[in-house]
Amino acid sequence: MKYLDALIIGAGFSGLYQLHCLRDKLKLNTLVVEEGKDIGGTWYWNTYPGARCDSESFTYGFTFSEKIFKNWTWKERYPKQNVILKYLKYFSNELKLKKNIVFNEKVISAKYIEKNNLWKVQTNNKKKYYTKYLICAVGSLSSINVPKIKGINHFKGQLHHSGRWPRKKINFKNKIVGQVGTGSTGIQIAPEIAKRAKKLILFQRSPNFSIPARNRKLTKKNIKNYKQNFKKLRNFLKRTPGGHPFEFPKKSAFDFNETKRNLLYEKSWQYGTLSFRATFNDIVKNIKANQTAVNFIKSKIYSTVKNKKYADILTNFDHPFTAKRPTLNTNYYEMFNKKNVELVDLKQSPIIKITKRGIKTNKGEYILDKIIFATGFDALTGSILKLNITGKKGINLSKFWSKGPKSFLGLLVPNFPNLFIVSGPGSPSVLTNVPVQIEQHVNWITNCIKYLEKNRKKSIETTNLAAKKWQKEIMNSVKKTLFMKAKSSWYKGDNIPGKPKTFLPYPGGMPKYKSECIKVEKNKYKELKIS
Ligand code: NAP
Numbered sequence: 001m002k003y004l005d006a007l008i009i010g011a012g013f014s015g016l017y018q019l020h021c022l023r024d025k026l027k028l029n030t031l032v033v034e035e036g037k038d039i040g041g042t043w044y045w046n047t048y049p050g051a052r053c054d055s056e057s058f059t060y061g062f063t064f065s066e067k068i069f070k071n072w073t074w075k076e077r078y079p080k081q082n083v084i085l086k087y088l089k090y091f092s093n094e095l096k097l098k099k100n101i102v103f104n105e106k107v108i109s110a111k112y113i114e115k116n117n118l119w120k121v122q123t124n125n126k127k128k129y130y131t132k133y134l135i136c137a138v139g140s141l142s143s144i145n146v147p148k149i150k151g152i153n154h155f156k157g158q159l160h161h162s163g164r165w166p167r168k169k170i171n172f173k174n175k176i177v178g179q180v181g182t183g184s185t186g187i188q189i190a191p192e193i194a195k196r197a198k199k200l201i202l203f204q205r206s207p208n209f210s211i212p213a214r215n216r217k218l219t220k221k222n223i224k225n226y227k228q229n230f231k232k233l234r235n236f237l238k239r240t241p242g243g244h245p246f247e248f249p250k251k252s253a254f255d256f257n258e259t260k261r262n263l264l265y266e267k268s269w270q271y272g273t274l275s276f277r278a279t280f281n282d283i284v285k286n287i288k289a290n291q292t293a294v295n296f297i298k299s300k301i302y303s304t305v306k307n308k309k310y311a312d313i314l315t316n317f318d319h320p321f322t323a324k325r326p327t328l329n330t331n332y333y334e335m336f337n338k339k340n341v342e343l344v345d346l347k348q349s350p351i352i353k354i355t356k357r358g359i360k361t362n363k364g365e366y367i368l369d370k371i372i373f374a375t376g377f378d379a380l381t382g383s384i385l386k387l388n389i390t391g392k393k394g395i396n397l398s399k400f401w402s403k404g405p406k407s408f409l410g411l412l413v414p415n416f417p418n419l420f421i422v423s424g425p426g427s428p429s430v431l432t433n434v435p436v437q438i439e440q441h442v443n444w445i446t447n448c449i450k451y452l453e454k455n456r457k458k459s460i461e462t463t464n465l466a467a468k469k470w471q472k473e474i475m476n477s478v479k480k481t482l483f484m485k486a487k488s489s490w491y492k493g494d495n496i497p498g499k500p501k502t503f504l505p506y507p508g509g510m511p512k513y514k515s516e517c518i519k520v521e522k523n524k525y526k527e528l529k530i531s
Pocket residue numbers: 052053054055141147148162180181182183184185186188204205206325346351374375376377430488490495
């Protein structure tokens with residue numbers, strides 16, 4: 001049994017920075033409990049072939065310390081999974097974080113003991129911790145979604161989910177591989193498997209929009225430039241809606257004739273990065289402007305993919321561009337010109353079951369050596385609810401969120417005093433370049449705890465009213481976007497059977513969100529319950 005000031009669950013980006021802030025700045029007795037064998041969070045688990053971040057490397061890290069920022073050098077435009085892990089190890093070594101982290105320990109429950117104002121946290125190793133503050137830093141995309149397909153346990157070959165990729169290298173040589181899922185992950189894995197396997201059969205349910213990443217080595221000049229402009233860059237990232245190094249222009253798609261508009265799209269297409277959506281200011285909010293982007297992307301797919309049937313399947317979009325998370329790719333569309341790649345349209349021929357030998361659709365059985373599920377996550381709420389958290393009066397978080405997550409700013413939950421969530425539902429989280437949002441969140445939590453400690457307070461809790469108002473703000477903000485026009489998206493919880501259907505992240509942009517957070521802090525948390 002151990003008594004702590006603060007216990008942080010998860011040793012990814014958020015947990016590591018939160019540990020530094022509470023331990024080193026506030027001098028609190030802090031411990032991180034991590035399920036994995038090492039630090040990294042998302043980047044510890046997602047080791048699948050092709051795993052790489054879609055954010056540009058020089059923006060994908062912490063900016064609170066100029067020294068830490070400048071002493072690390074990103075060498076490619078987009079960082080590979082193992083490079084991000086190396087970065088986090090560098091970060092952790094610089095701040096000597098590991099000594100306050102326990103690994104291989106999974107939190108199985110957390111219960112608030114009202115009479116002592118303490119959280120009792122239990123782990124799978126039968127360890128018990130008592131802590132004043134409990135911080136969920138479990139990541140938005142951690143709880144994997146393995147679809148409940150009939151017969152899944154009967155398959156005799158190997159079956160892997162991208163989010164729990166084995167550490168041991170998998171041999172694809174001479175193998176027939178079936179891959180289910182064509183989101184950000186699937187679009188990264190497939191071209192890599194196609195290079196190695198005898199055959200790749202890709203099972204697509206819905207096509208996703210994908211823009212060429214155009215990864216490249218950073219030149220010495222690029223590196224010098226981003227380091228020299230550290231302060232400018234930091235301020236810029238914090239000012240933009242998504243924490244990315246681009247802004248939306250003033251011009252509408254309709255300020256140009258079709259020829260000029262397509263020239264501008266072409267320029268963005270050649271440039272790569274997630275900034276394609278910012279070619280014009282109205283792509284993400286006006287359905288007609290959006291359609292011009294859709295038409296351009298479709299024309300690119302048709303001019304790349306030689307097999308017309310495949311091009312039709314890949315362009316059969318059921319959502320506006322950006323209504324689901326747009327993806328970046330390296331040779332994804334080009335891959336369909338390879339002889340060893342087959343595309344199966346699950347809209348035409350749905351999967352009936354998984355057999356001993358492979359995948360059976362209503363058009364026949366595909367014999368496979370391996371199956372890869374790139375089927376995503378129970379996003380934003382899944383990893384938090386798995387912790388089995390019980391607040392005041394025995395209220396369980398799963399029950400309290402049974403109709404969707406209720407929180408204030410995604411940070412605090414009514415009935416759950418001194419529980420803080422980093423990048424949780426109700427915050428901009430997955431709609432941003434996540435480390436930028438994490439830094440803002442952790443700073444807010446740290447300042448809040450500092451206030452409580454300085455004023456010798458026992459606890460802080462949000463009210464139901466504040467949570468309701470915030471939920472209303474989320475719903476009002478989402479109306480100004482195209483997100484709800486996606487038939488099915490994990491942003492709305494559609495990918496998990498039985499999950500409440502509600503828009504999960506805050507879509508109003510980081511500057512607006514941040515100003516709300518600052519207001520609460522400046523107001524000395526008056527709209528919250530402090531005792
Ligand atoms: P995802 O976007 O949820 O995609 C899951 C894919 O699996 C979709 O194509 C989905 O089809 C399909 N699928 C799910 N269940 C299925 C079933 N029962 N049968 C057939 N197909 C099924 O998951 P993800 O690709 O892992 O990405 C999740 C998020 O992680 C991304 O949106 C992104 O935010 C983040 N991510 C980022 C990067 C990066 O930065 N490079 C890389 C990977 C992931 P439907 O579309 O029809 O549902």
